[in-house]
Amino acid sequence: MSQAKENFFDSIDSLKPRVATADVTEKFDEKMKSIGLKEKEREAQSKAGMAGAQYIDLKGFPISPETLTLFSEEDSKQLGAVCFFRGSNDIRIGALDPQHPKLLEITKMLAKENHADVQVYLISQNSFNFAYNLYRIIPKIRKFVSGVEITEEELKKYETSISTLQDLNKKLSEISITDMVTLIIAAAIKSRSSDIHIEAEEKGIKVRFRIDGILHDAAEMEPKVWPQVIARIKLVSKLKINVEDRPQDGRFTIFMTKEKIDVRVSTLPTAYGESVVMRLLMSSAVGLMFEDLGLRGKAFESLKIEIEKPNGMIVTTGPTGSGKTTTLYAVLNKLNDPGTKIITIEDPVEYKLDGVNQSQIDYSKKYTFANGLRSILRQDPDIVMVGEVRDLETAEIAINAALTGHLVITTLHTNDAAGTIPRLLSMQVKPFLLAPAINAMIGQRLVRKICEFCKKEDEPDSRTLSRVMEILAELPEQSGFKIPTDQIKKLKFYKGGGCEECQGLGYKGRVGIFEVMTMNKEVENLILTGHVSEYDMRAIAVRNGMITMIQDGLLKAVDGITTVEEIFRVAKDITERL
Numbered sequence: 064m065s066q067a068k069e070n071f072f073d074s075i076d077s078l079k080p081r082v083a084t085a086d087v088t089e090k091f092d093e094k095m096k097s098i099g100l101k102e103k104e105r106e107a108q109s110k111a112g113m114a115g116a117q118y119i120d121l122k123g124f125p126i127s128p129e130t131l132t133l134f135s136e137e138d139s140k141q142l143g144a145v146c147f148f149r150g151s152n153d154i155r156i157g158a159l160d161p162q163h164p165k166l167l168e169i170t171k172m173l174a175k176e177n178h179a180d181v182q183v184y185l186i187s188q189n190s191f192n193f194a195y196n197l198y199r200i201i202p203k204i205r206k207f208v209s210g211v212e213i214t215e216e217e218l219k220k221y222e223t224s225i226s227t228l229q230d231l232n233k234k235l236s237e238i239s240i241t242d243m244v245t246l247i248i249a250a251a252i253k254s255r256s257s258d259i260h261i262e263a264e265e266k267g268i269k270v271r272f273r274i275d276g277i278l279h280d281a282a283e284m285e286p287k288v289w290p291q292v293i294a295r296i297k298l299v300s301k302l303k304i305n306v307e308d309r310p311q312d313g314r315f316t317i318f319m320t321k322e323k324i325d326v327r328v329s330t331l332p333t334a335y336g337e338s339v340v341m342r343l344l345m346s347s348a349v350g351l352m353f354e355d356l357g358l359r360g361k362a363f364e365s366l367k368i369e370i371e372k373p374n375g376m377i378v379t380t381g382p383t384g385s386g387k388t389t390t391l392y393a394v395l396n397k398l399n400d401p402g403t404k405i406i407t408i409e410d411p412v413e414y415k416l417d418g419v420n421q422s423q424i425d426y427s428k429k430y431t432f433a434n435g436l437r438s439i440l441r442q443d444p445d446i447v448m449v450g451e452v453r454d455l456e457t458a459e460i461a462i463n464a465a466l467t468g469h470l471v472i473t474t475l476h477t478n479d480a481a482g483t484i485p486r487l488l489s490m491q492v493k494p495f496l497l498a499p500a501i502n503a504m505i506g507q508r509l510v511r512k513i514c515e516f517c518k519k520e521d522e523p524d525s526r527t528l529s530r531v532m533e534i535l536a537e538l539p540e541q542s543g544f545k546i547p548t549d550q551i552k553k554l555k556f557y558k559g560g561g562c563e564e565c566q567g568l569g570y571k572g573r574v575g576i577f578e579v580m581t582m583n584k585e586v587e588n589l590i591l592t593g594h595v596s597e598y599d600m601r602a603i604a605v606r607n608g609m610i611t612m613i614q615d616g617l618l619k620a621v622d623g624i625t626t627v628e629e630i631f632r633v634a635k636d637i638t639e640r641l
Contacts, residue, residue, distance in 0.1 A: 142163055274568065351389060452487075508634055616634055
């Protein structure tokens with residue numbers, strides 16, 4: 064061997080470790096593995112760049128259990144994807160294949176359910192392995208949930224100890240702060256409450272439930288426990304615990320076996336501390352069918368015809384809490400089928416509807432009803448629901464949509480159907496656009512139903528009975544509900560006596576009372592004059608056979624569905640104008 068070659072091999076040998084230990088070999092292998100992993104990350108980054116996708120390296124990225132469990136472990140393995148970040152309005156997902164069909168389907172669902180911007184990043188196999196291994200360290204004993212988890216067993220346990228609202232007081236003094244919040248919510252669900260009011264007063268903390276539209280005292284708490292209770296509510300609602308001098312809004316979810324209940328939380332500073340209102344939004348509430356609203360006779364048939372038209376505008380009216388949104392959702396349920404594209408714009412999106420694209424306005428981002436409606440019309444919808452017409456701009460866009468092949472359903476704040484046209488004209492809507500655009504106007508209220516378990520016959524006082532007879536005598540002949548004069552005096556009425564089933568209230572559940580006014584030539588001619596009064600609108604409608612809200616309510620009282628007292632309470636503003 065030449066001297067040059069010998070010198071070369073000697074120099075190579077000098078580079079080798081003088082002592083070949085296992086430790087050195089291991090470090091060398093780790094270094095080579097690290098170089099290989101970096102190469103894999105560069106390949107993934109390059110692949111993302113060519114595909115026009117976003118890229119991220121998840122190695123060492125802090126991923127919370129709450130975020131990770133947005134995907135089940137099985138879905139994560141099958142899709143090669145993980146959720147690695149979740150903010151108040153943002154969800155970030157890492158995936159080996161961002162275009163996987165099922166993954167795209169899930170991201171749409173997550174965006175809809177969480178009202179969030181969902182973005183998918185391309186990740187390497189190493190990144191996926193790192194994140195996927197985190198599933199092993201999430202406690203398997205209990206499912207991680209963001210919110211209050213109430214099981215059917217807990218509800219049944221509380222049901223046995225809380226027969227009436229009066230039982231809540233005693234139970235509250237026996238349990239922990241955490242259980243106290245759960246107990247209040249469980250009691251509210253059992254009593255069919257729509258809202259929970261916890262109000263700070265000088266002498267104590269009052270808990271009230273809104274049941275069938277009426278507030279009832281439910282319990283009182285000691286002032287000393289209130290700071291801990293409100294801290295617990297703020298914690299699950301993701302509100303700032305240390306902020307007590309300004310209002311805050313949040314939400315959380317109650318997870319039950321058969322459904323989940325979204326809870327909207329509002330806190331407000333008052334003279335004696337913060338007060339809290341929690342609105343319970345039950346997913347089962349959106350299952351109401353059009354046929355179950357309480358419409359009947361000519362009103363039902365007329366509205367059914369109008370909502371099945373391919374274009375035009377349906378306007379439902381009434382004060383806050385009169386069930387307008389429920390009516391709109393029932394109409395959407397009736398019209399929702401695979402061949403129809405439905406888009407809504409709401410403030411806020413209270414209930415989620417399958418098969419319907421729902422959009423929520425956001426004033427902070429200048430996403431208003433008017434701006435949102437413009438964007439919606441570019442999505443080629445067949446039916447558009449506008450949560451509320453509040454101004455001229457929204458009204459004009461909605462009316463133009465109704466005139467150009469879309470069915471538009473919306474709400475308006477007026478007292479009754481007759482006030483719809485005058486209200487829109489007062490917004491400066493052009494009469495020649497309004498007349499051909501409107502299909503139907505609905506006036507409505509919600510009244511409490513008599514509890515079927517304690518219903519008994521009632522005898523109103525002579526003055527009330529005289530007023531009832533006077534109103535029912537004016538029922539139009541063509542309505543199909545005209546009662547002969549000699550029969551009116553023989554009518555029977557009912558009320559609830561109060562029992563355990565209805566918490567001693569005598570009422571259980573609510574039903575709508577309605578009036579439906581449809582467009583006709585006489586109404587069109589009146590609109591085109593530009594001088595329209597509610598009185599003129601109501602007179603034309605009655606001449607054409609419309610049953611008024613008060614008449615519809617009293618007919619339901621005659622049928623034993625509700626009480627005369629309840630009708631006059633709810634429709635007092637209408638009866639005073641008659």
